[in-house]
Amino acid sequence: MLAALLLLVAGVQAAEFDVADIRVEGLQRIAAGTIFNYLPVQVGDRVSDGITGNIIRTLYATGFFSDVRVEREGDVLIVVVRERPAIAQIDITGNKSLKTDKLKEGLADIGMSEGRVFNPVMLDRIEQELRRQYFGAGKYGVEIESTVSPLERNRVAVRIAIGEGRTARIKQVNIIGNEAFTEKELLKQFDLGTTKWHSFYTKNDQYSKQKLGGDLEALRSFYLDRGYVNFKITSTQVSISPDKDGMYVTVAIDExxxxxxxxxxxxxxxxxxxxxxxxxxHLRRGEDFSRSKATESAERISELLGSEGYAFANVNAVPEIDEEAKEVTITFFIDPGKRVYVRRVNMEGNTRTRDVVLRREMRQLERAWFSTELVKRSRERLQRLGYFEDVTIETPAVPGLADQVDVDVTVKEKPSGNLLAGVGFSQSQGLLLNASVTQNNFLGTGKRVSFAVNTSRSAQLYRLAYTNPYFTIDGISRGFDLTYRATDFDDLTGADYSTDIGLAEMNFGLPISDTMRAGLGFRYQYTRFFPGGASLLAQDFVDANGDTFNDFFLTASYTKDSRDSAIFPTRGTLQRVFGEVAVPGSDLQYYRLNVQGRQYIPLTQRFTFAVRGDLGYGASYGDTPQLPFFENFYAGGPRSVRGYDAYTLGPREVDGDQDPVGGNLKLTGGLEVYAPPPFGGDFENTVRLGAFLDVGNVWWTESEPLVDRTGFDLGELRYSTGLSFAWLSPVGALSLSLAYPLNSEDEDETQIFQFSFGQTF
Known part of the structure; x- marks a missing residue:
């Protein structure tokens, strides 16, 4: 009897036994099946002292339990557990610089989230993780206090109180050991630095280990590109002031x-x-060694081999250093591998778009040499179609063949039809109502069909257009356009006349290259002119030419577009040349030429410098004495010279209200630096802030007694400067500008604040 009692108390530690059954006690939330998955013993196994110890260690290692015991009742193995509490909620207070969601994401990475098992040991890890995030934001004086409150049903609430403190700023960056270059010149390679006027935006004065690592690599590249082959960074020291508000960085180098x-x-x-x-x-004998030139040269050789079918070519630039002569011999080791051919080009994901629409954009062809450049150009052309959200191209090797690959093109289609209706407002045109139905990929053929209606206080537009981008197999496009446009210049510029214009046009486009295109068109245009009673210029024009005109035009165009994006580009060029001439036999005989240019240059990863120019000229010939003044060019306003009222710059009528009448010569341009907002987030791709300088005017170059200030004079150019804001909002495009005219005259109509909403900017 005594022996039996001792056996019951000692459990399984008294003797070995065969397990007939296993019972788990103490479970609340965790399923018994979870325990059985972790147990290193099963029914029928023989249990000894060593195995019971392993059971306890295994279950403890799961982190689910605060206590584990193993007992025996006859041949039944009993596992008694005490579950750790579950985290019911995590409350974080006092955080201002870092969002709560971001902090919780960091905690989840270390296993602390609502619904997970709470382990007291994790409190130290929590505080370490939060400090890591705050240190990364430059707040080294952060104080963190964690408390755990028990709740019913074996749960706990974790509360974390944060005292962020002030952001530590870089007070000084020192470079020691430099002799060939001044410290000021070397510090230009650093993004990190002391506080400047722009630090609120660039945050260059906030220390970051990752930023410092990038700066040190930039410093190393600076020396290696100037021939200092053995340049070394001997030490880097970062210290913080006692009040944890200032950071001091010292970099020691050996040139x-x-x-x-x-x-x-x-x-x-x-x-x-x-x-x-x-x-x-691009290296030359006798010049200083440059690592970047050597690397770029190897990349260019590799690209050339890739374009010749050697897709897996390997090119390495290996320097051989002569320490005594201080010279470097550079050897480019070239291993082209086998020439690779394309077996098949496969299309996937185009459920609506026909295969031929994709294949005609491909520059990499089947059974031809594989070319990395042609594959890249093929992907770019597919993306520019606008039919797909994403385009990916993979080049898997053909099984069993070392010299063949397949080109697998996978596209993710997006809706190619748009049904738009909107309301907008512009200071120059008042209330804008627009509606349009556009199908860019009509029935999956790649053809474009559109119908648009736009009305405002000053203009009404109705348009039906059709374009076939591959009228011929060579990529020559053909399009048709039917348009009716009524314009009241009294509402638009103040001039007392209006026009009704109807046109029918057929045009062709000829691809010159992937970024260049030429166009040729023929247009019939019907114009009805309505002179106002107060405009002597309009009455004089009607007396000389009549008020109804049937004209036939030849049009020609050239476009080069290498921008990386049609909206908010950061690099590339857009050039447009457009000319039209009314052919002999038309009621009015004149021509117009317009040249536009845009250049986008990335200054940094965020800032873009933009240069624009716009030149327009028109003149008459034959029996028409001068360019019809209702075909004149205009300047001023949000899309021209900001700070001046829209369409108001240039010559004016002599009599009456002296309304602006535009000119037959236009010259406008501008410089602008813009960037996404510093707060980033969802506005990173939809908002731009900028500073600009605009210039421009229009001139009436021919003599006209009813027009004031005729003749061309660059001294009449108007200038303005200011700030801009552009937002591609969910309900329409919004553009704002705050401009200051620099040299306005008394007759100029200035407008400091200008905006438009509901139009494309």
């Missing part, structure tokens, strides 16, 4: 000596003529 290029060699099997490779190497 070494300058090495020149002694010789340039090619090794391996280039597979292309050597005379084609040496021009790609």
């Amino acid at each position: 070494g000596d300058v090495y020149q290029v002694k010789d340039i060699k090619l090794a391996g099997q280039p597979s292309v003529p050597v005379e084609e490779l040496f021009p790609l190497i």
Whole structure:
């Protein structure tokens, strides 16, 4: 009897036994099946002291339990557990610089989230994780206090109180050991630095270990690109002031000596003529060694081999250093591998768009050499179609063949039809009502069909258009356009006349390259002119020419577009040249030419510098004495010279209200620097803030007694400067400008604040 009692108390530690059954006690939330998955013993196994210890260690290691015991009741193994509490809620207070969601994401990465099992040991990890995030934001004086409150049903509430403190600013950055370059010149390579006027935006004065690492690499590249082959960063010290508000960075360097290029060699099997490779190497014998030039030269050679079918070519630039002579011999080792061919081009994901629409954009063809450049151009052309949200191209090797690949094109289609209706407002045109139905990929054929209606206080537009981008297999497009436009210049510019214009046009487009295109068209235009009683210029024009005109035009255009985006581009060029001439036999005989240019240059990762110019000229010929003044160019307003009222710059009528009448010569342009807002987030791709300088005017170059200030004079150019805001909002495009005219005259109509909403900007 005593032996039996001792056996019951000691459990399984008294003797080995065969397990007939396993019972788990103490579970509340965790399923018994979870325990059985972790148990290192099953029914029928023989249990000894060593195995019971392993059971306890295994269950503890799950982190689910605060206590585990193993007992025995006959041949039944009993596992008694005490569950750790679950986290019912996590409350974070005092955080201002970092959002709560971001902090909780960091906690979830270390296993602390609502619904998870709470482990007291994790409190230290929580505080360490939060400090890590705040240190990354430059707040080294942060104080964190965590409390845990028990709740019913074995749950806890974790409350974290944060005292952020002030952001530590970089007070000083020192570079020691430099002799060839001044510290000021070297610090230009650093993004980090002391507080400047722009630090509120760039945050360059907030220390970050990652930023410092990038700056040190930029410093290393600076020296290696100037021949300092043995340049070293011997130490980096970062210290913080006692009040944890100031950071001090000291970088010690060893410059070494300058090495020149002694010789340039090619090794391996280039597979292309050597005379084609040496021009790609931008290093010269006798000049200072440059690591970036060597790397870029190797990349250019690799790209050339890739375009010749050697898709897996390997090119390495290996320097051989002569320490005594301070010279470097650079050898480009070339391993082209096998020439690779394309077996098939496969299309996937185009459920609506026909295969032929995709294949005619492909520059990489089947059974041809595989070319990385042609694959890249093919993807770019597919993306520019506008039919797809995403385009991916993979080039898997053909199984069993080392010299063949397939080109798998996968597209994700987006709706190519738009049904739009909107209301907008513009200071120059008043209330805007617009509606349009556009199908860019009509029935999956790639053809474009659109119908648009736009009305405002000053103008009404009705348009039906159709374009077939591949009228011929070579990519020549053909389009038709039917348009009716009524314009009241009294509401638009103050001039007392209006026009009704109807036109029918057929045009063709000829691709010159992937970024260039030429156009040719023929247009019939019906114009009805309505002179106002107060405009002597309009009455004089009607007396000389009549008020109804049937004209036939030849049009020609050239476009080059290498921008990386049609909206908010950051790099590239847009050039447009458009000319039209009324052919002999038309009621009015004149021509107009317009040249536009846009250049976008990335200054930094966020800032873009934009330059624009717009030149327009028109004149008459034959029996028409001068360019019809209702075909004149205008300047001023949000899309021209900001700070001046829209369409008001330039010559005016002599009599009456002296309304602006435009001119037959227009010259406008501007400089602008813009960037996304500093707060980023959802507005990173839809908002731009900018500072600009605008210039421009229009001139009436021919003599006209009813027009004041005729003749061309660059001294009449108007200038303005200011700030701009553009937002591609969910309900329409909004553009604002706050401009200050720099040289306005008494007769000019200035407008400091200008905006438009509901139009494309």
